[in-house]
Amino acid sequence: MTEARAKKLPYRSIPQMMQVNAEKYADRPAISFKKGGGYITLNYQQFYSRILMTARGLRKAGMQAGDRVAIFSENRAGWVIADMGIQAALGISVPVYATNTGVQAAYVINHSGSKIVFVSDRSQYEKLLAVRDQIPQVEMVFSFERFLGERNLPVHTLYQLSEISYPIQDKEKQQIEEQIASIDSTDLITVIYTSGTTGIPKGVMLTQHNMAINAWDGIQRAGEAQMTGTFLSFLPLSHVLERTAGYYAVLMGGGHIAFAEDVNKVVENILEVKPSAMISVPRLFEKIYSRIYENIHLLGPVKRQLFHSAIATGHKYIHAKYIRHQSIGLLGLKYKIYDRLVFRKIRSRFGGQLKFFICGGAPLDKTINEFMWIIGIPVFEGYGLTETSPAIALNSLHENRFGSVGKALGDTEFKLLEDGELLVKGSAVMRGYYQDQKATANAFVDGWFKTGDIAHIDEQGYVYIVDRKKEIIVTAGGKNIAPQPLENTLKLDKYISQAYIHGDTKPYLIAILTPNFERLIEFGHEKHINYLSVDDLVANEQVKQLFAERIALFNKNLASYQTIKKFILLPREFSTEGGELTPTMKLKRKEIYKTYKDKIEQLYQHNGEGQNSQPQSENGGKNEAN
Known part of the structure; x- marks a missing residue:
């Protein structure tokens, strides 16, 4: 220091x-x-x-x-x-x-x-x-x-x-x-x-220095005035993001921490506590985005058009004001009108006092991030690891680029290896791994900590994370594919809740999907599908056809080697209890592959070439949950 x-x-x-x-x-x-x-x-x-x-x-x-x-x-x-x-x-x-x-x-x-x-x-x-x-x-x-x-x-x-x-x-x-x-x-x-x-x-x-300076630097980036309100705490304090940003930084800034009863009562507690800020992972915003659009499609045509017009204006507004820093003039007035008619009502569902979120743990889809800014609850996306206390990059109200994780925080320095791996130096970097000198030595090169993430840095210093180095898929054809951006795009589909893409050393990509069950049940009613359980619904041929069509739309604008050739549809979501997710909602890829290995390998028994126009599902409903 x-x-x-x-x-x-x-x-x-x-x-x-x-x-x-x-x-x-x-x-x-x-x-x-x-x-x-x-x-x-x-x-x-x-x-x-x-x-x-x-x-x-x-x-x-x-x-x-x-x-x-x-x-x-x-x-x-x-x-x-x-x-x-x-x-x-x-x-x-x-x-x-x-x-x-x-x-x-x-x-x-x-x-x-x-x-x-x-x-x-x-x-x-x-x-x-x-x-x-x-x-x-x-x-x-x-x-x-x-x-x-x-x-x-x-x-x-x-x-x-x-x-x-x-x-x-x-x-x-x-x-x-x-x-x-x-x-x-x-x-x-x-x-x-x-x-x-x-x-x-x-x-x-x-x-003590690692965490204290990281909390301090976070306060300086977010703004000291932003830290004096009430933070609703629901992410695990056992995870370094909530501990540093939602605990130490809040108390350091003179703020107030209100503890949610449990993760299932967060929405209820938001209305009770009326927080001014929260720390979260992308999964919450994905659900917020999905739920709002589910409600919008149930509205009449006039109200739907009002909402979409408000979003279009909001998109222009946030880019003019926060990205290009231009004079907003009449655009600002137009946005205020839409804010009163549309966005304020949405914010009221979150207690009406939320000023911002801080997001980390995994990449947040750019479209969802922009949406949160448009409705007036900006999300400051950041980046870090447990080994970096955690934040080493963070966006803010005045310095923000959608799709990036912000600029270096505090005295953090970045360097890229030839393969794009991000290296870091700075006050937030750990002392090492407890009782593991070998792992500690392997984590550093010439004094720089190896993050294990592939990144690029633009001319203004904004950092963009491509994917985990170990998770980059190298197909049998030698193509390098980052799965997370593709998975995030899939999750924007109204019928898809979660997605896992597989294809390392394989001739083509396959996906495991979990449905948005509310939308899927609605689809079942519309099509008069008879089913006794969700397992039966997921196994229905009309449902398989629906998801084949959604995947075909997803494939439409991708290079052939990036397209999904086959997929598995599960009758339940990935979960921490099921072993597929970490406590911060990241995919445990090894565990997912291990759990569904037989089904995944079945999808490669026949060559997938020539199937681009109609992705295939070979799942059997009930078996997929086993």
Whole structure:
């Protein structure tokens, strides 16, 4: 970190930031959580007191400086209280995805050497109980909810650990704040295990400096005034994007975090909380875009035409104002009229206060991004990895290019290898992989971190991610194809929800598709199709023909080697529970291939040449889900 940037960042650590802000923003709301039908709020001073109590309890429980402590929980107030308490007690937090199985959690706990584990509730505790013999080193479990544990794995509550009935005494506060003052910017803040899209998870070591400077740089790019509102938190805090941007940066900027009850109640919680900003992954915007267009096609012709005219005007407006930075004049007035008639009503469905989203984790389709800007809720698309804390590029209100992930953030530097792989240097880059010197060495070349992504950078410095280097498809004919842009285009079709494209070393491309079930059921009613279940509907010949026609439209403007020759239609969506998606909704390509290998290979038993005009489906409905 340069001396100039060190002066700009007034904190050596995240706990020190909280100590400063607890005084600076004492009465300002810090965190809110749902309980008993309503939201309970802790202000900055109350939140800080809870942090100190947790740190006190951990040191009394025997936790030593440098100990790793696991947090096995979905998003909630307990997560952030535990995380901050661990840091204030000089520990290192190790997040575990709430969707992980007991075996997966055991791997992270064992590899990190965690002796203490925080769990959210009984369901997570029971996962650990089921693998108790695999985690013999775990000495203590603390839960955010009260329940009785088993003798071989005792459990206590966070309240008991914190001794919530005994306020922090001045001497105790002084001792903990002396610990906080001793934290150096080079100390580890966390070990985050990658979500495992490419094999066994690796523990990414991030320092206090990595995450603090990344949060600070994000605030500068987004604008300090943007960070003082309410952020609704629903992405996993175990993922570095939500943790840095939706947690550390929000509290650093004096903002307020409201926790969604769970991912299935996000829409309901948005209307309750009326957030000003959110962090998300592309899947949410894909669903928003799809749902709005589903509703529009049900309107009468006059209202449909009004909507499409508003979108056309909005497209001109956002490009003139935010991309070309031109005078908008009458175009601005026209947009205001459409905003009052159309877009304001759409925004009201999101609480009416949303100013922006930050999006990362996977590429966001350009059309969907433009749509969000048009309706008045801009999405700032960024880019990063767990290994980079995460953001190393980000768009903003004043510097934005649709289709790009923005310009370099902070002191980040970029370089491209001959094959287009993006290399990075900067303050956000990790220390290395925990207990894995070989993987650490392989991740760097001449001091530059290898992102594994193929990219190009334009003359203005905007970065465009093409695809993952390992996911580039090389066909039997030697053609290099990036699957993600094609998959994103497929998902824009009103009948398609998710798409996976396969074809590495093969003579042609095939796709696995999951339908937009609402639209598909509607189609079934229109065509008077008799079916007993979704499996029957997906297996229907008229439905197969429908998707063959949709794929033919998709193929129309593509080079022959990019076209989909055959496809599989599934009667369910990809999911984290099914093993096809990571907790941040990225495709786990190896798992998808492994699950559907037999069906995929059947599609290559006969040469696909000459089938461009009519893509073929060889699926059999019920079998596709197995």
